[in-house]
Amino acid sequence: MSVVVAPQQPVAQRTRAPLYLLIPATLVAVAMLIPLFYLFLRAFQAEPAQLADILWRQRNLDLLWNTLKLTGGVLILTTLMALPTAWLVTRTDIRFKKLITLLAVIPLAVPGYVMAYALMGLGGYYGVFAQLFGWQLPRISGYWGALMALSFYTFSYLFLNLRAALLGLDPNLEESAQSLGYGPWATFRHVLLPHLLPALMAGWLVIGLYVMGDFGAVALMRYEAFSYAIFNQYENSFDRFYAAWLSLMLLALAASFVMMETLIKRKRLASLGSSAPRQQRQSRLGWLHLPAWLYLSAVFLSSIGLPVMILAYWLILAPPDLSFFLQVPATFLRSATVAIPAALLTSLMAIPVAYLLVRYPSRWSSLIERSTYIGYALPPITLALAMVYFALNTAYFLYQTLAMLVFALALATLALAMGPIRSHLLQTRVNLEEAAFSLGYSPLATFYHVIFPRLRRSLLASATLVFLFCMKELPITMLLSPTNYTTLAVTVYTRTSEGMMAEAAPFAAAILLFSTLSVGLVLNREKA
Structure with a gap:
């Protein structure tokens, strides 16, 4: 007679989450709610009459229209830049595909305010065209300046999504459509586009949230969007209630983008067949090689060549003296003094949340994990303003x-740091911990001797991502840093906004050089 033994559940998943893990993870979730709580608290401190006046101002509609117009324009332009580029490197026989992919990702190293600095350097009396060719072009500003600065910087996010989607698409779909008499355009519209829609929506969500929360580019271009208005209202006015309500309006706009993107994610677009995946057949460009390379040259000259050319121009026209060679490293160290502790703290906060979610899955652990996305979804200017209110009302000693x-x-x-740590925990076998338990190790000792050594690479990756973000971050640093504490980002913004283009160039070049090296290190992990 045979006996059937039910498979045992892993020890870690049969027990409740221990307090030493549950308490810090819950504290992280509470910390993530602080910005939302204080933003709402500040906004609803207004008197009813004052609140009605704030909500029904015509300026709110103007700011909404300006922000939507800028976001829509950036989404259109980035799609026109990213979609053909992704198609060329995945569906055609164009040469140097790895180089094209690298050049399409490098713009991530150019922050929006550095791109705005480069565009502003083209026009005016001391601009590149005036000095080299004698053509005094009007200085780029306003809507078109913000549109170009943000598009040239953010199209890489969409390119990466579309490239991954095209590489993973089953070639049988296109071949079946062609066998049914569909032409190239009909195949793209009826077959490719529906399957690319999730990738498009994911890229549009990242870009849309970034554009709505961006401060540096829109401020330098003097474009009246929500983020620029919030900063001006906070800095130059005593009506802080209006700044809080503008922040809530911007938050609601960002939340609407997230909700629209989740609707697309519900659609199932995977293949149902069991055939093995085949390599995609490459289309021959033929005489279209020349237009393709002209197009790619225009994209890369705009996104990479422009900032490099402008920075080189100002560095050659007004070479930095010895004082600048001392100021730039000192300013870099001030940026790193903030970025390194932030990277370490974020990684430490991510560990208990990720471990709780992976090893003790429950509704509570899922809620805690979702709370980590609050800070990333909040526009930076809104998050910074909420933390100002928190410090002024609760912890003034931190102001x-x-x-x-x-x-x-x-x-x-925190959401950036969660990804690598969670992925590595999912790949770590539970029986390693069970073996340690059977040998008499306590849960804390098991984590220290078994789990933590295997998390070192993912912790390093998380800390690196956070460090890069903090080195380039502008609005949070401007609103929360101590008086006269200037980082690289703040220095570039303040000097550019005052028209000191030559003085800003060494600091902008330092950001560009550091970010490019960092992006190169990240790309080196990917096998193209």
Whole structure:
């Protein structure tokens, strides 16, 4: 007679989450709710009559229209830049595909305010065209300046999504459509586009949230969007209630983008067949090689060549003296003094949340995990303003301190740190912990001796992502940093906004050089 033994559930999943894990994870979730709580608290402190006046101002509609117009324009332009580029490297026989992919990702190293700086350097009396060719072009500003600065910087997010989607698409779909008499355009419209829609929506969501929360580019271009208006209202006015309500309006706009993107995710677009995946057949460009390379040249000259050319121009026209060679490293160290603790704190906050979610899955652990996305979804200017209210009302001793700045940056980047740690925990076998338990190790000792050594690479990856974000971050640093504490990002913004283009060039070049090296290190992990 045979006996059937039911498979045992892993020990870690049969027990309740221990308090030493549950308490810190819950505290992280509570910390993530602080910006939302204080933003709502500040907004609803207004008197009813004052509240009605705030909500029904014509300026609110103007700001909404300006923000939507800018976001829509950036989404259109980035799609026109990213979709053909992704199609060329995945569906055609064009040469140097790895180089094209690398050049399409490098713009991530150019922050929006550095791109705005480069565009502003083209026109005016001291602009590149005036000095080299004698053509005094009007200085780029306003809507078109913000549109180009943000598009040239963010199209890489969409390119990466579309490239991954095209590489993973079953070639049988296109071949079946062609066998039914569909032409190239009909195949793209009826077959490819529906399957690319989730990738498009994911890329559009990232870009849309970034554009709505961006401060540096729109401020330098003097474009009246929500983020620029919030900063001006906070800095130059005593009506802080209006700044809080503008922040809530921007938050509601960002939340609407997230909700629209989740609707697309519900659609199933996977293949149902069991055939093995085949390599995609490459289309021959033929005489279209020349237009393709002209198009790619225009994209890369705009996104990479322009900032490099403008920075080189100002560095050659007004070479930095010895004082700049001392100022740039000192300013870099001030940026790193904030970014390094923020990266360490964020990684430490991510560990208990990720471990709780993977090893003790439940509704509570899922809620805690979802709370980590609050800081990333909040526009940076809104998050910074909420932390100002928190410090002024609850923890004044933290107001304009490095500790508050580091804490706010940790809240903004926790979602970035979660990804690598969670992925590595999912790949770590539970029986390793069970073996340690059977040998008499306590849960804490098991984590320290068994899990933590295997998390070192993912912790390093998480800390690196957070560090890069913090080194380039502008609005949170401007609102929360101590008085006269200038980082690379703040220095570039303040000097550019005052028309000191040559003085800003060494600091902008330092950001560009550091970010490019960092993006190169990240890309080196990917096998193209």
